[in-house]
Amino acid sequence: MTAKSPIFVIRRHLPIWVSLNYRSYTIASAALVQGPPKDDKDAPDSAEFVSAVQVLKNRLHPDRLVHVLDSTSDVTLALKVFKWASRQKRFQQTAETYGHMIFKLGMVGDHEEMEVLLNEMVNLQLQNIEQTFDYLIHAFCKNYRPVEALQVFKISNLAKHRVSVSTCNALLDAFASQGGNFCSLMFVYKEMVKAGILPDVETLNHLIKGLCDIGCLDLALTQFHRMDKKQCFPNSQTFEILIKALYTSEQADKAVELLNQMLDLQISPHFDFYNSIIPLLCSINRFKEVIKLLRIREDAGGNLDLHLYSYLINCLSANQQIESAVELIRKITNSGLAPLTNMYMDIVDGFCNIGKFTEAMSFLDEGRVLEIEPYNTLLKGFCDVSRYQEATVYLKKMAEGGLTNVLSWYILIKGLCEEGLVRKAFQVMGRMIISSSSSFVVDGTIYSAIITGYCKIGAYENALSIFRLSCLYDLSLDSESCSQLIEGLCVVKKIQESAEVFYHIIGKGDLLTSNALSELIQGICHNGKVQEAIKMRSLAVFNGSSSNSVTISTILLGLLDLNKEKDILTFLSQILVEGCALDVKTYCILIHGLCSKFMMREAAILFNQMVHESFIPNSETLELLVVRLASCSQLHLVMHSLDSLIKKCGLLSPTMCNAVIYSLMKEGHKHEARNFLDTMLDKGWVPDAETHVLLVGNNNKDGRNENDDVFKALGDDKVSKILAEGLEDFDNHMALR
Template sequence: MFLKLSTLKLKFPSNIPPWLNFPGCYFVFSYSNALRLNPETSINPPSLDDFEENIGFLKKNLHPDNLIRVLDKTQDSNSAIKIFKWAALQKSFNHNADTYYHIILKLGLAGNVKEMDNFCLNLARDRHAGSGEALASLVHTFVRHSRLNEAIRVLGNMTSCGFNPSVDVFNDLLGALVGKTDFQHVLFVYKEMVKGGIVPTVATLNSLLEVLFKINRIELGLNQFRRMRKKGCCPNVRTFEIVLKGLVLNGRVDDAVLILHEMLELRYQPDLSFYTCIIPLFCGENRLEEGMMLLRRMRAADLVPNSVICSKMVRCLCMNFCLDDATSILEEMMEIGEIPPVESFVDVVNGFCEAERYDEAIRFLENNCYDLISPHKALLEGCCKAGNFFLGKSLLEKMSERGMADCDSWNILLGWICENVGINKAYELLGRMIIRSVVPDCSTYAALVVGNCNLNKYKDALELFYYIRCNFWVLDSKCYSRLVEGLCHLKRIEEAVEVYYYMSKSRCPLEVTTFNMLIKAVCDVGNVDEAVKLRSLAYYSGTSCSTSIYVTIMLALHKSERAKDVLVVLSQMVIGHCEVDVEAYCILIRSMCALNRFKDCALFCKLMITEGLMPDSETIHSLFSCLMIHSQLHLVSNDIGEIISRMEIPDSTIFNMLINGLWTEGCQNEARNLLDLMLERGCVPDATTHALFIGSNVDRVKSRGVPTYKKSMDEDNVSNILADALGK
């Protein structure tokens, strides 16, 4: 029975056998002899790794077992090769499968794959007694030492010389390759198996399925799974485990549920490995029904769920507010002597808090985790989130009496008071905290900073910040942003910058919106160079830079008549993968106009139009004025019509300026089209524009003998209008 994998192909050079086309990996592993030596013929060789001394020893005691001992104790692989070849030249000695085994193993573990291949071929071609068994044993040994490349080479040499390794050899190697997700080598080994006429077992096909799911070839994996029975190889429990795991990890949970039911209908009996793998996967996807069904079947089979299964099951139950069931699972674990992970108790407490069942949460703590701090903290946080201050205060007092209230516990309640009650109450709690001999930490002072910021007491907040800085602490993200925002609102820009510098040097990122506010505040006071420095620190601290930050700096540079620096900021913007928006384009165009770089003006204008963006009226006026002064309107001649048509109320001045400019540059057709658009908008050409078209079109009408307007009653172009005006 073979599977068809015609869609998956391996390409090897035509002149090199595929099993010799894998690069060697050079590592050294310790190992023990896989073959027992005969103590009757074995004599201990010299301990020194000395070639001449080893040869001298073997001249008197040349026997396969003694040679093997010498090879194993020779550290240098090149010396081992010389000794092996020397022995082959001795008339009274013949190498056997055992000696070949040891030299090949030594070379393979040393990464000398070229010499290893040569000896493998010699062993396979010479057909020594036990050659096949020795080569197969080498494959197993290399797999055991994670030398998979060497194992593949040995296998390739075996099959090329006509040996047919057992299916166990292939399965052992395939299983190891699957663990490394080495699909190309898995496919190579499988094809060698097929070429040798060896019938795959379910273990073989399981390895193939597993690697297919690992490389996201889901449909191909499912197809092979469905064809197993048709080819006379029934899937086992391990097969279903592989398929279900592959589907769930690739987001095909519904398909996994269908196959699970199919498996159970076929009366397969899952083992402990199956349950340990699949129950946590379904729980992680919040598939409570399937998780509970498997847990019940597991219990019915007298299998005891381990802590991994129970913890995942408890979390899933808590997410679905099945808190009684979650509590029962924990109690059952404790009854059999299994200690549940602390996280499971925390999950149950969080579930009670979300369900607002605080009394039950307290009872749960008292009955099941009286002395665990983390579940008590979870309840304290739940009380604060629900605004249940008195319950939280009472819980903290109990924790303190039991010696369980650490600094983090006090900070939970203190932070909530600073946010929702007031700084005075916070200082009262701080006093109690100190009386209880709990030393405030950075989070304590950060909470006080937030409390002062809420009351606009930024002087006090800064004093607390300076104390934090003296202790080389850092603010949390929330406190950091709140302090910088408040200082910016109060126009205390220097202090805000000071806070940012300190936090950035500590690699603490600032929220994007707050950073935008800081950059704008710095630019508004005319300190654009400082803003540039702040932005350069953003990468170091991990602060994200949005498009608006770059635009703010570009605008400040443009207003400071530093148009060249605008392009530098643009390059940084592009490197930072920020989108160039309409405001950025407008600033760029106006800056290029200021530098009289009319080609760049036209380039940025074309990019805007291509992206469906429209410059504002100030930018349009600057662009057209710059191009007209330099007689370069033709650079945007194809875009002028679209720009004007999308303007809300273009005035006659712009039309007349553009028409005259285009006409002067020799773009008469574009000028006529623009005049048509001008008249459609109800604007009146000035005398200069009128004179241009009278002079050109009268001559053209007279020379043709027939007025242009008579060619088509539907046309309404420049020629028609002027002919009518002249009475021709």
């Protein structure tokens, strides 16, 4: 009978584990570890456990135990074997064996068992314990487990075992690289200070970066200025952190001052410093500092970096330092390198911006540039200043040299169309098609340009024909040209045709400009198709198009004209859910609609919201609201807003103030009524006889209003649930006041 081989096999020549080699622990190996140990105190011993014990029983040694622990991915089994070994009388655990077991527990997040073993290790006062703490922290940090590393760090500090400053830096770096862990980062730094671990420049760099990341730039600069008191001196990384932070906080001048301070101190930048700082300096047009940095880099033995020179050439060209940019191109060429295409494009663009088109052409000819993009840049420069004749001649020259692509032709065609020169654009398009050196086809971009051209000259029928032709060929048109076509068709009252274009755009998933949508909605509503207008607006917004206040107001007015007051509330709920902001006109329309339906509570809510947003209603809306609320004895719902209006802008007239005072007294709000009276008197207004009688107490004893019964008969309208919760919350807030 053949005996089964044990699961755990010990190699004949075991490596002696002197220290916990954290470099052997990788993410890949950590992924094999199974989930946290379970309490199996009463469970029978598994075959794997029995096999492991058989291997160790008569030859138990720390090295052999480490090998067994490392040979299984089952943390439960490993911990059980570890505890079994601890119970053997002739065996003494070492810091190394504890380190291996603690690491396995940490990789599955079992902090409770980790803490138990860490405290056991401390209490046993094992040799090499500080080294084990160091390596555990490094291992956890390398495997992106900073929480577990921090747990080890805490216990080592409590036990007065001081870890090295490099270990603390590894832990600081782990928290700093994750972001949002400044509290943990500060905890580590404070514990370092308590333990007497002297920080080095790397430590302070982590602290400064952490302060910058949470927006405490002033504190970061304070730490920077105090570095010498801690016997630390800034390096290029220190300056890089602060320069980037100053730039991000829009303190570009201070960032440049700091850079000059670094150069004055003759601190040699690290090569990563150049890649990080030069783009920032170019973005704020500090090309002189960039030139200085590049010289320092090359003096230090750095190769000519095309990527960095590209930033500098762009900056020089944008600042009209064209000759300097051309000199850099020559320097690059003389060094045996090929300039990047965008370098040529930036220089040509720079020439065009200062009107030096002849120099731009000479630059491309002398450089024997073979890429098409710089020539297209020059062609666009001609078109941008409406020099179409020169652009046409130059395009012909480009075509003869085989230096055109479809974009070359499009640039000129689009330029001509935007000027309304559609006939000339067709001529250029014809040359493009019959050009012997061209295999280009007319695509959607060309059709879009032609549509734009026709719209420019008001030939909307022609533009519509081009649109339909492009649909026949299933070409993709840009949304801008289609939006222009919709606006134009609406101007000439071709609403059905504009709707045709609209549904095509929506079907393609393209966006519509807010002006085009507004014009279309107005046309649809004018034809009495308000429900279709609501549907079209919903489709456009769902597709990502923006809807302006004119569109919303148009729909609301359309619903009001059709006496669809309940639909007004439904539409209001929809736009509030979308997060649309209401303007004065929209508020007034809504309040009119609600008042006409005698939905006074909802009208009051909207009015309060309107005033809260500092909008001032027109006199017609205000008068209608006050009269209707007074007739329903609900004027108190808006009394705070009315008080605000009269104090801020004096909008209420003496007649309306009398009505407000009279109604508030009838509703039992005498204090507020007297406040309104005081405001009237301050303005020099005199209350009428009826108000005076009411205030002095000779009013009708039962306080009845002749309209009370009428409005009671109307009952409460329960559609207020349609309103968004935000408006109801505002109403509650006003009531509490």
